Amino acid sequence: MKPKVAIHSITGCAGCQLTIYFLQDHLLDLLSKIDLVAAPMIQSKNSKGPYDICFLEGSVSSEEDLEKAKEYREKSTVLIAFGTCAAFGNMQSSLKYHPKKKDIPKKIYKNVDHLKIVESTRLCDHIDIDYTIPGCPPDKNEVFKFIKDLLLEKKPSLTTNPVCYYCTLNENNCLIEQGVPCLGPITNGGCKALCPTNNHGCTGCRGPIDDMNYTAQKALLKRIGVSEEVFIQKVQKFAPKRFDELIKRF
């Protein structure tokens, strides 16, 4: 029997699930091998579960989001935190760490109580996660391989090497050596160093690797003129809470 698959989302930008729909040449083939029982972005009539596999994108940013995340967890055998919002909370969860938090105008629209706004958080702050595919957006090829492995009942392997590892494989010239701020040394390289290959410093969108050397990264960027304030803005952008947890080790 084909596995029952769901692609669900809570607060985010929908870019992660688009990486699946952008599989183009493989899309129809892939869809023929699964039973896509729920994917509200592309189909009406969606099953409320159970699901064999559930891809969940987005961060928990409202009470409704939290209810849904719990519901999807309960109904899924395998639940994947899909993309950087789900995995790390992304930028909407960084306001708390905003270096100029005090300077943000205290302008609140009068009637926003109804929105039940809650501080944006990661999925793993609330529910158990089986796999995490980080990335803003996730890498299409990594996603495709991951799904293939799951369907073949192989244990999916996801990259744990940093971006620098792939820059070396791609024979890129080091951007930091050319004075361009880059978070490649401490960032997960599931993208195979896509930004540096496009001559843009790594922005850290796949979150930090577990054994990152934060102090050395800071010193490297300081040497090319990145102030502490800008450095914090850069590292806190995509995975603020994860950084907070890892930095405490230093």
Next chain:
Amino acid sequence: MVKKIQIDYITKIEGHAKLYVKIDEGIVKDVRMEVFEGARLFESLLIGKKYDEVPIITSRICGVCPQAHSIASIDAIEKAFGHVPNKSIETLRELLLIGQIIKSHTLHLYFLALPDFFNKRSVIELAKEQKEVLNLGIRLKKLSNEITTIIGGREIHSITNIPGGFTKAPTDEELTTLQKNIKSSLEDSLEGIKLFSSFSVPDYSNKTEYLYLKKDENPNVKGTVICSDNICNSVEKYADLMNEFVEEYSSAKHVTIGEKSFFVGALSRINQTLIPDDIKKILDKNSILFPSYNPYYNNLAQCIEIHILLQKAKDLIKKIDVGEVFHHKITPKKGKAVSALEAPRGILFHEYSFDDKGYVTKANIITPTTQNLKNMENDIMKILPSLLDKPEEKIKFELEKLIRAYDPCISCSTHFLDVIWE
């Protein structure tokens, strides 16, 4: 007779929204598009950020139209700092924006809207019977992704376009291949017009202000004047025209002109475009006339726009000198600027103020979907009485079709609120 219509999760649109309609003795009393996407507070997030972080952040407002946001950011930043990009960089950005519009339209038309017209619940069901039609959509999608990848570095959240230019220029070879692929797609885009003009839509018209951007007296994706038949307002003074407010049932802001709703998007733009003869012939066959003020025709307008923009892209590529495409150093200075451009769903505004070191002190962003929300509600209110004698499921289906014709992008609409965590 139905008293209440409630759609708890409008499917096949980007993001999370509900529809709530109250009816009393056959009269529609209340229509609410309830947006329940969580607030992401982008404008607050931008405060205090260094200018080069801004496009990286704003592109994350939306996975469907990230290039539109990053280009608007870059444009406003350069304007504020008094930097004028060279012609090749300007043209490459326009090409990226065109790729963005085609990409978004194709996703909406072939993956989200098309199943409705064949009474299918999804593109997957549709693929079983109409594989050729779907393959046409996939080919156009692939081409648009090729444009955004060659220029921007990837399909979603582009990498290379930054304040000052591009980190990497496409090669002449890449542009030549792209040119060739665009040429061979023109047949597909024309087929798309044939397909969508063959679908019948309800006979309905609601002539509110149909806004579009104009530059040097012509409609343009990057404009300086906000226009309609009755309005002519400079982009810099957008705030005088647009009245932004919060409805207590929605996490998206709403926008009106005075008290009135208005329309932005492909239909607005096509209403102002001289339609080429080959397209006109197809439309004539189905007795379809533009300008039209029937929002259901926004789908067809998107199809027409894909074809016209592909033609334009073909010409733009010829004007690019890749040797001129690189990253100019720009120097921050204190100032503020507004950028407006035609995003896939209509006019997008980004406005920033910077301090002398290039840190953001103020940010305001108005997206097309927020501008269309009121018009969408008004259209539902007007069209609903003609549907009330139908079974509830049918009414819901027709209303969802109308909402989908607007191609709302909910993620884009919900980043507005400024809230401070205490």
